[in-house]
Amino acid sequence: MTDIKETNYSLLQKQLVSLIEDETNLIAILSNTSALINDSLDQVNWVGFYLIENNELILGPFQGHPACVHIAIGKGVCGTAVSEDKTQLVADVHAFPGHIACDANSNSEIVVPIHKNGEIIGVLDIDAPIKNRFSEEDQQGLEAIVSILENQLSK
Secondary structure: OOOOOOOOHHHHHHHHHHHHOOOOOHHHHHHHHHHHHHHHOOOOOEEEEEEEEOOEEEEEEEEEOOOOOEEEOOOHHHHHHHHHOOOEEEOOHHHOOOOOOOOOOOOEEEEEEEEEOOEEEEEEEEEEOOOOOOOHHHHHHHHHHHHHHHHHHOO
16 A cells, blocks of 8 residues: 555645635635645645535636536535435445546545535545545545635635
8 A cells, every 4th residue: 555645634734724815706716725735735636615606516726637617416425414414424436326436536535624614615526546545534625624714615
C-alpha cells in the first residue's frame, strides 16, 4: 500500500482563513478552496464542490478531471451526504450502493455537507485513486475546513 503523507489540517485551516477572509463571492471562495485542498492533500485525484440548484446537485468549482454535472439528491456518495446531511467517508466506492462512477480511477471518497444559514447548500467532494485513503482525522480536518467556509459564507 502507498504511504499517505499526513496533512497538517491546522496549517491548512489557517491558510484557508487568510485566503478567503476578505472575499464574499461564492465561486471565488470555492475555487481557491478546491485549489488549496488539492495542493495540500496527498494521494487525491479530484477535489471540488457540488451546489444545490433546482433540487439537485450541480458541479461547482473543482480541481481534477472533468466530472459529472448533475447528481440527484439521494444518489451516489454526494447525493447521500445531502439526503442524510452527514459526512460520507467511503473506503471503497465500488462497495457503496449506487455509487456514481464519474472517474473510473477513483477508489475512495469523502463528502462533507456545506450549510449556509442552517440550510444545506452543497458538498465538498474529494476522491482518491487508492482505497482507504481517508481517515477519521481527515474527516475531522475537512469538516473543520467546511466550518470555515460556512462561517465565511454566512457573513
